[in-house]
Amino acid sequence: MKQNEITILGAGLIGSLMAIYLKRQGLDVSVYDKRPDKRKTPYYEGGRSINMALSHRGWKSLEQVGLKDKVLPLAIPMYGRKVHDEHGGTTFIPYGKNKQAIYSISRGKFNQLLAEEAERLGAVINFEHKCVDVDFSNQEITFETKEGIYKKEAPVIIGADGAYSSLRMAMQKQIRFNYKQEYISHGYKELTIPATSKGEFAMDPNALHIWPRGKFMLIALPNPDKSFTCTLFLPFEGSKVCFEKINDDSDLESVFKHYFDDAYQLMPNLKEEYFKNPTAALINIECYPWVQGHSILLGDASHAMVPFYGQGMNCGFEDCYILNSYLDKFGHNSWDLVFEKFQKQRKPDTDAICQLAMENFVEMRDSVADPKFILRKKIEAKLHDLYPNDWIPLYSMVTFSDMGYAEAYAQGKLQEAVMDKVMADPLITENWDKLDYEEIINIMETAKAV
Amino acid sequence: MKQNEITILGAGLIGSLMAIYLKRQGLDVSVYDKRPDKRKTPYYEGGRSINMALSHRGWKSLEQVGLKDKVLPLAIPMYGRKVHDEHGGTTFIPYGKNKQAIYSISRGKFNQLLAEEAERLGAVINFEHKCVDVDFSNQEITFETKEGIYKKEAPVIIGADGAYSSLRMAMQKQIRFNYKQEYISHGYKELTIPATSKGEFAMDPNALHIWPRGKFMLIALPNPDKSFTCTLFLPFEGSKVCFEKINDDSDLESVFKHYFDDAYQLMPNLKEEYFKNPTAALINIECYPWVQGHSILLGDASHAMVPFYGQGMNCGFEDCYILNSYLDKFGHNSWDLVFEKFQKQRKPDTDAICQLAMENFVEMRDSVADPKFILRKKIEAKLHDLYPNDWIPLYSMVTFSDMGYAEAYAQGKLQEAVMDKVMADPLITENWDKLDYEEIINIMETAKAV
Structure with missing residues (x-):
């Protein structure tokens, strides 16, 4: 087995950053993703959040791989929460000290930047490759492609293939794999506040806007094109205001006019978007061990969290940072040791952030008001x-x-x-x-x- | 869709009993099992417990389907726990009142009796059919057989396919399916105390024998052939006495002589069996919902528990009893209603018994001493x-x-x-x-x- 041949599953944010780190380590890196190459076949990311909040842990990793300056132009600093009450009044609550900010960034371009940097460093990204099985005793992956099914030897496998990870699915069938997936009672739907007719931001761009309404909320994050991506979080069913009870324009209008009137005035495409966009679910995933032979789970694949602390991507980037630091320490011929040290150190931390993310939902939708x-x-x-x-x-x-x-x-x-x-x-x-x-x-x- | 055509996955104890109930309801029943027909191709049940303790909830269901008298000859009453101390002394702790007993029964013959009763009533059991996928929107099952892969329409599907259920695996990929699988730190290994040279039981047959040793234990249940099936429960690793540290005859002898000497004297084949038999893991599974369209999970597939309350099979039989009572109440054309009522009523109860089974391990291995x-x-x-x-x-x-x-x-x-x-x-x-x-x-x- 060639221990310097690394296979990464998933060319998303985490998989791409990990590929960059490993290329910088001088390793051979092949990345496989089930989706098509977005540069050739643009597709709709139905059900995945478009905006993320990049913060210190994320920037630290990007800086280490020399990408901070390339990413900055894509990111808009948000210095605090701007809380909107039911009458259109707002209160600003800073996130930290002066100049401390979290940065709104869109998934699409950011992902492309990371993937292209990985390719520039020599990583090979294979699109439209769906991992359908992993044989851990032989370190062999079965891929399904347009051309058919084939098997490939993979001495070291890193599963950065997200909350619905194929690598984790294969691990789940192994003995003594502990696993929990839990959906919360709320779902979300993405909506838009477009730029004004004069091409300006319709609200203060340097804040994360929140409309906290007790059991539910709306949030908005700025985009470089001067629009805001809004996310509506509601219970799926069983409440006075819930997705199940919004079935036509009039239901929708009455909810928005009543609870989010100032936002509603800025959303000319609300009705069209609401009924076109999917209602997505929110999952929390915890599992252990993350390692099986020379295979390891990273990012959402090992610890998908609800989005309420804005740490999912940052935590995944920090996974890459820490894994890379163990490679610095132990070299390229001790994957057992590197993986074991990594999972032992990292698991209590990811458990904690999963828990914090869950707890922060109550803070965002209720306490901030x-x-x-x-x-x-x-x-x-x-x-x-x-x-x-x-x-x-x-x-x-x-x-x-x-x-x-x-x-x-x-x-x-x-x-x-x-x-x-x-x-x-x-x-x-x-x-x-x-x-x-x-x-x-x-x-x-x-x-x-x- | 023909709502009177029922497909059961799994021809084990629960699947077979459910088939009997449904045939008695006058429904068409097809059962599929991935294993071969044991009557034609005997095989080794590696890693599955051989002995179970049948108690009231189990008997109640068997009586309802008219099988109590046929099962009784296979079962040996155990009126209490016989606790063995380290010096060979014993204490008897009754389970209940006079004549209240739990019954030791072996999986093999009992399963065969139930499966044959299901066949006698007209259920068709298809062996060597592995369910590899379920399409819930079309109620269609993909089976893998020796002859290849084929799809079958299945208007109503009951997954009684155990802790590693294929139906549950398919459900897990559906949105909003909550799932937890958790292995405990202990594993188990089955051993034997054979009949004496005179063909008698080597110990009191009307008790469940326990050698509680704090962090670990040995138990023994009687069989009709006058042997006892023993189960050794040890931590996998990390303790003074654990599976990881028993690597040769001398390790084994020293553990048994020190902790289980009276049992050791009755185990002539210990060394051979210990190193031949697998060390099996113990899993707890909780999930919800159990229903997806016209498909439902039953028994271990929906709530596999650790074996320390002796309720796994009894609880699964009670699942069948309760599901049948809802069919009596709502008829054969309201599967949505029957399944929904069933899961709503049953889930808090199976959560409770999973929890009790976990807690009882401490009682058995420690408190009883x-x-x-x-x-x-x-x-x-x-x-x-x-x-x-x-x-x-x-x-x-x-x-x-x-x-x-x-x-x-x-x-x-x-x-x-x-x-x-x-x-x-x-x-x-x-x-x-x-x-x-x-x-x-x-x-x-x-x-x-x-």
Whole structure:
């Protein structure tokens, strides 16, 4: 077996970045994707989110492979959440400190940039190759192509083939593979706020817009063409407002006029788009082990998460970063060791971010509309200003640092307990500026030490 | 679509019993199984447990289809657990009241009896038919046979094809299918205590023998040929005693002599069997929904559980019983309604028994060796004697009644809390017979009412 021949399944964002890393390691890299080459046969990405929020962990990897400057022009910084209430009023909640932003980026062009960089470095991308089986004892993949079915030896296999991974499907039939796939009760639908007639953004482009409505919400992210991609998250069924109960123009209009009127005024194509676009489901996937022989799962294939922390892609990019660092450390002839170290280190972190993503849905659709929540964020921001090393808000640890997600999660839980006590003061709204901030830090330090 | 043409996947215990029920309903029934017909081609059931414990829920179904008297001769009653300590001493803990027993039965002959009864009633069993795909929108199954691959229309499909169900695999690719498969850290290996040289049972045949050793255990169930089938449960790896560390005769001998010496003296073929038989894994499977169009999962296919409550088969038989009762109620033209009612009613119960089976492992391998545990069982038995309707021990609710598993689970948790308080008395060992039993019942009744 030639350990320097690497097969990557999936030419998406994660598969392409991993191919770049491995080419930079001087390895032979072949990538296989079931979809056609979008440059030759454009196709509709039905049911996949178009916009993503690129943040620190993602940028760190892109910088390492020398792509930061090429990606920046595709990305629009969002410095905070702009929360829209039912009467059209808005509140801005910064994500972090001054200049800290997450970046709105569209999947299509970004993916193409990464895939072309992989090709430029010598990776071969084979499109319209569907992996239908993997034989782990012989490290052999069965592909289905237009020309028929064939088998290929693959000494090292990296499955970056997403939430519906073929490699994982094959692993699931192996003994002692633990696996969980869980759909949440909500689905989503993508909609658009186009540029104005003057060709301008219809709202502030440097924010992630949210219309939180308790059990459901609408969000909007800016695009370089001055449109916004909106995503409507509703329960599938069983609620007053749910996908099941929107069946015609009049149902749709009444929901949008009632709950999202300011957005509605900016959506001339709402009715057409709503009934044309698919209603997609949201899945959380956890599994273990990620490794079977010389095959490993990466990104969504091993830990698909719901999108509410904006970390799916960033976490997948960090997977590539960490796997690459183990290759630096142990070389190219110790895949067993590299893969084993990687999965042992990484699993607690991906479990934590999957959990955080689930928990953040309630924050986005509900808490952000609560004045107490906004005040809480203010107090935390001030703590962070005064004691930048001793109090880093959870959102910042996840989004603007590369601290392990599990560590961030644990510290976040401590912060939450401390802040619950702070917020329990009935006069907090009046007194928040006069709090004994040093005392809060001391309580936190004591809690950490326990 | 002909709604009276039923296709059952799997000719195992559950598939065969379901075929019997449906034939008695006057429906057309075709059964498909990937294995060969054991009557023509005997094969080795590697990795499947040979012995099961048939109890009330199982008998109830067999009685309903008129098979109780035919099955009885295959079954050996076990009235309690016989616990073996490390010095060869034994303690008997009854399962229930006088004459209440669970019945040791071997898979092979029992399965054959059920399959032949299904055939006698007119069901057609097609062996060596592997289901490789199911198209739910067209209700079409793809089978792989020796003669090649073919497709068959199947208006109603019942997947009784076990923990590694093909029907479930197909469902897993459908949207919004929630699924979890979890392997526990222990595996098992089957061994034998043969009949004595005089052709007698080597131990009391009317008990389930247990050698509880904390983190691991050995059990033995009697067979009609006067042998016992033993099952050794050990962690796969990472413990002082585990499968990974038993690599030769001397490792094996030292474990058995040290921990199971009385059993070891009765196992002349231990070494040969140990290294010949596979080490099998133990899986827990939960999923939902069980229904997709006119297809439904039944038994292990929808809720495979670890074997420690002896309920896997009994629960599967009860699935058949309940599904049949909905057919009685709603007729043969309302499969949507029958399937929907079934899954809604049944899911909380199968979740509860999966959980109980997991929890009972600790009881079997550890608690039963504790004198306090035995005393606790005695007190509960006395409560049951004095107040037969107000205090039914959890084990009896599960094993000797047909109360819903979820209800039994909930009552069991209340009993546990009450008994924890009773057992907290430091003089309980001396005073247990003089307790105010009526007061205990009153506490329990109050807890139930809350």
